[in-house]
Amino acid sequence: MTGFRAGRARMAAAVAGIAGLVLLAILPPSLPAYVVIVLTECRIYAMAAASLDLLNGYTGMASLGHAAFFAVGAYTTALLTTRSGASFAVALAASILLAAAASAAVGVLILRASGIYFMMITLSVSMCAWGLAYRWVSLTGGDTGIVSIPRPRLGFVAGGLEFYYATLVLFSVCLTLYLLLVWSPFGKTLVGIRDSESRMRVLGFNVWLHKYLVLVIAGAFAGLAGSLYAYYNGFVGPNTVDLAHAMQFVLMVIVGGPGTLVGPVIGAFIVTLLEKAVSVFTERWVMVLAAVYVVTALWAPRGLLGVLGVVRR
């Protein structure tokens, strides 16, 4: 992305992004409480979906295991806050570190596979994580999960909006870091790997190392999102890491447009809002999820941004 046209597109995207953030910042006091809650959820999922996009869209590693690292963050926060009354900062930091450590450990294993096998092995990572959450009752509470996670007391805004603003700040920080990452030389190497691993190797890149690093980075961000989710939801159970949840992240990326960051953020908002809307009428959210999947795959493989002609890929 160089040159005048790309530069202008970047400017436009930046302006739109900042406008969106400003709206998210000034509107809430005048919005119904329910909307504020849903917007918070949207943003948490957007952080997770955009971190998955680093793997899925940018590096071309179709991971179905991302929910596992999200869950590591969620359970870490749930345990630390309910058992030892950890502060917001401590719970957040621990969740990020443990999720990064988990993906560093799992990464050694799953990077032995590529393509369709990578998808299958990451899917099994999700399923193992679910199994652990479900069976390791002494730690995770099994099916009951961990309940009564207290909202963090931050005390910088009144009126019950402090958590809203905390996630907004973290969301903005995350997005900035994501953008810096994909704009950086390292980010370009990820796209290079997506386009041609063999060429990257011959150019002198240790492809494995780049994939490993992005896996750990994406895992860390998923852990952050998971931690916020635990606070937001007040409850963490095996459904955090079940198949539907894992696929939901992937769907957010695909619906918005993989490899664009902005797309998955929009995708997260769309899928989350859709879920809220659908569940008013029916219990069959997973079916609707699957239908959206099929429609996207068939008619909009590059997602919303692809349909709008924003992506030049």
Add this chain to the structure above:
Amino acid sequence: MPAAPAPTAALECEDVTRRFGGLEAVRDVSLSVSAGERRGIIGPNGAGKTTLFRLISGEMPLTSGRVRLFGRDITHVPCHRRTHLGLGRTFQITNLFPTQTVADNLVLAILGLHPSKFSMLRPLWTYREHYARADGALETVGLAERRDDLVRNLSHGEQRQVEIALALLGGPRVLLLDEPTAGLSPAESARLTRAIRQLDAGITVLLIEHDMDVVFDIVSRITVLHQGRPFADGTPAEIRKDPRVQKIYFGEQ
């Protein structure tokens, strides 16, 4: 690295063998290419030429044998490290970054050997020195006006030029060219041949090529592969005259 007694060859293969199941694609290939030499590798389809390149570049492990680069045993050195040791290659089937601009393709080639490839917080476009080098390379291959076009929108001929430009940006001391003129028009092919001949005389070049005019124009020595084995070896004139080579190679064309 111990000093070798004789002048060290740029590239040495010693009994290099690669099996795919029952098929011996490359069998006991030994060759020694001295620094600055231009060596042609020819042979009929399926002779094992590309496989040999992949063994030399480290894209694929050897079944047995040794590969040495400037006297250093690189048999077990991973592919990307070999690039840092001065090996470069192009692909028979164009292998670029199609979703990226021409400039970014070249910048990726520069990053390959540059520590800034791990930089994560500074936008790539602020690395003026990388883009300046890429622009220089674009001038050289005459693609300056295509700079901001996506590579997948280039013509086949232009892509073949980018292919070579990428390899050259790595500053290779030994360059493996796998049918660089594949699919080019005669005019494009002639231009590319001239460009290869004008490469720095210090660069050792191994050239796989089906177009005999190109081979005879560039190389000083030819190794013929047949069914994975070295079949003949000599100057272009000797090879041209060799009736056995004519039988297996020219005979079938």
